[in-house]
Amino acid sequence: MTSDGGLSAAVSIHIARWAVTGFVALVGLLAGSFLNVVIYRVPRGLSVAKPRSFCPHCDTPVRPIDNVPVVSWVMLGGRCHHCRGPISARYPLVESATAVVFAAVGWGLGPHWAVAGFCVLAATLIALVAIEADGLPPPLSVAGIGTGLGAALLLGAGVADHRWSHVVGLIVGLVVAVALVVIKSPWTSSAPVLLPVGAVLGWLGLASTAEGLATAAAVLVIDRLARGRQVSPDPDRVVISLALASGAVVASVVAVAIGAGVGR
Ligand SMILES: [Zn+2]
Structure with missing residues (x-):
């Protein structure tokens, strides 16, 4: 292999590593959202499938637009859109921590x-x-x-x-x-x-x-x-x-x- 071939191979490995890291970071945000459901419901003997997420204060179902990992919590100032009751910072923390750990795994292992x-x-x-x-x-x-x-x-x-x-x-x-x-x-x-x-x-x-x-x-x-x-x-x-x-x-x-x- 020529040095040019080696260089382009090195560059494409680098690009693939960035792509994997970005992709798993996004998956990590969604996975973190699911983990929040698991963390709250499983130890309390509740189903992870039903019902849909609801506000712990007023029982109003969480709208899909208010269920975007991290972003929704920040946009709503950490409060329920309906009753303005406080929503724990644990939710965005778990979502962002999962994204960071997934990104570290993706970067460390590559494609x-x-x-x-x-x-x-x-x-x-x-x-x-x-x-x-x-x-x-x-x-x-x-x-x-x-x-x-x-x-x-x-x-x-x-x-x-x-x-x-x-x-x-x-x-x-x-x-x-x-x-x-x-x-x-x-x-x-x-x-x-x-x-x-x-x-x-x-x-x-x-x-x-x-x-x-x-x-x-x-x-x-x-x-x-x-x-x-x-x-x-x-x-x-x-x-x-x-x-x-x-x-x-x-x-x-x-x-x-x-x-x-x-x-x-
Ligand atoms: Zn509420």
């Missing part, structure tokens, strides 16, 4: 099928952490469905791309995480948040690299030390879930930076 799986796992972590921030126990259903979908997407990406070490690592990470939750290991809090963390760390090389094992061990030790003996939700648990989720994201960034990510 690769693993982006979808990582985004689903990141969204699952955001939902679980936000539910704990509400003082409610993170539901196993949210962790299970999110991790199952994210892991299936990563598995598909790994098989399609012949990334066998990632596929094996993913399976090992999932088995370890499920075992910790199911057997209620005395070594951890057995919180459902371990499921998506196990999938992320596993894919990044739990089975193939010392870094993966060291990161997983550190996560479990932090988890154990901080909330191992606690049963009911309390503010400390939120901090630890956030630490677990951030740890998984940081591990992803470090793994990609040192070349242990999807590119290998």
